[in-house]
Amino acid sequence: MSAQEFEKSLQGIVGSQNVRPDVPLSEHTTFCIGGPAQWLVVPHSEDEVAAVVETCEAADVPWRVLGLGSNVLAPDEGLDGVTLLLADNFAAVEVLPDGLVRAAAGATNAKVAAAARDAGLAGYEFASGIPGTIGGAAIMNAGAYEGQFSDVAVEVRCLMPDGTLADIPASEAAWGYRASRMMREGLIVLAATLLLRPDSHEAITERMDDLRQRREEKQPLEMPSAGSTFKRPEGHFAGKLIQDAGLQGASVGGAQVSTKHAGFVVNTGGATASDVLALIALVQERVMEDAGVHLEPEVRLWQ
Numbered sequence: 189m190s191a192q193e194f195e196k197s198l199q200g201i202v203g204s205q206n207v208r209p210d211v212p213l214s215e216h217t218t219f220c221i222g223g224p225a226q227w228l229v230v231p232h233s234e235d236e237v238a239a240v241v242e243t244c245e246a247a248d249v250p251w252r253v254l255g256l257g258s259n260v261l262a263p264d265e266g267l268d269g270v271t272l273l274l275a276d277n278f279a280a281v282e283v284l285p286d287g288l289v290r291a292a293a294g295a296t297n298a299k300v301a302a303a304a305r306d307a308g309l310a311g312y313e314f315a316s317g318i319p320g321t322i323g324g325a326a327i328m329n330a331g332a333y334e335g336q337f338s339d340v341a342v343e344v345r346c347l348m349p350d351g352t353l354a355d356i357p358a359s360e361a362a363w364g365y366r367a368s369r370m371m372r373e374g375l376i377v378l379a380a381t382l383l384l385r386p387d388s389h390e391a392i393t394e395r396m397d398d399l400r401q402r403r404e405e406k407q408p409l410e411m412p413s414a415g416s417t418f419k420r421p422e423g424h425f426a427g428k429l430i431q432d433a434g435l436q437g438a439s440v441g442g443a444q445v446s447t448k449h450a451g452f453v454v455n456t457g458g459a460t461a462s463d464v465l466a467l468i469a470l471v472q473e474r475v476m477e478d479a480g481v482h483l484e485p486e487v488r489l490w491q
């Protein structure tokens with residue numbers, strides 16, 4: 189199948205306006221880094237997602253999923269194949285009886301937390317400032333301030349490798365620290381159901397405001413980044429190790445170890461993925477020399 193024929197098949201599934209060729213990934217990642225996606229495909233239903241993946245598999249075209257791009261470093265040369273965007277095109281949030289909230293994969297954590305608060309449901313405040321989607325939170329087991337996605341999730345709806353849809357109960361999601369079965373098996377998260385607990389609007393708002401303030405004080409939110417660059421090594425804090433190694437403010441090209449929070453690499457303007465990768469390697473080397481600890485990237489390094 190030629191590239192043109194393949195593009196036509198995609199258009200037949202999602203509509204021609206939802207197949208966007210050569211879209212810079214820098215426009216879809218919070219790092220503001222990344223060359224063009226060959227096709228950015230914007231599906232609006234589970235059936236469309238399944239059909240796009242089936243078409244890619246049949247044509248042997250690589251595909252991947254992007255939420256809000258807040259934990260991704262996309263390559264400077266761009267990406268061949270299809271990047272499926274599951275963001276505000278896929279973002280319904282529904283408050284159900286008995287403390288349940290169901291959100292489509294592209295709903296932002298902020299939107300879900302606000303819907304829960306407005307319904308008098310507590311437990312998702314921890315995620316209100318994590319700038320990603322429900323799909324990204326489920327894949328990464330996103331967490332902050334003593335909370336993590338696996339604490340509140342009851343079920344995750346996924347597209348399985350055989351093309352079927354499955355509702356995976358939390359007990360089978362194998363969540364770990366920034367890890368999940370869905371990540372390991374390359375499943376697409378389409379939706380998730382959370383179980384929250386009743387509380388007053390006022391108390392929930394107060395907790396969300398407090399967490400927002402703590403983030404604003406500590407994190408370089410005014411600069412493009414992908415959040416914490418490295419996972420927390422057991423028994424340590426990545427930021428402290430980096431600071432102790434004398435690397436706060438160290439830079440390669442436009443990539444810099446944040447002067448506000450050493451756990452973040454920020455884009456000071458015009459940083460490339462190569463700059464970020466070189467800075468990550470430098471930090472890993474120096475922290476190993478200084479403290480004997482290996483820092484593993486938390487940011488997903490796309491190739």
Ligand SMILES: Cc1cc2nc3c(=O)[nH]c(=O)nc-3n(C[C@H](O)[C@H](O)[C@H](O)COP(=O)(O)OP(=O)(O)OC[C@H]3O[C@@H](n4cnc5c(N)ncnc54)[C@H](O)[C@@H]3O)c2cc1C
Binds near residue numbers: 317324375407413
């Ligand atoms: C300023 C800042 C602060 C942050 N703070 C935190 C924090 O406190 N805690 C924390 O855990 N993280 C934090 N992060 C990182 C990031 O926001 C989370 O990892 C978030 O869960 C990623 O969601 P996303 O929608 O942006 O995913 P993306 O970055 O788009 O994708 C991340 C990975 O998940 C995959 N993916 C995304 N959606 C799906 C889906 N529906 N199905 C299958 N795979 C999918 C992608 O392929 C990719 O591999 C922060 C980031 C920033 C920029």
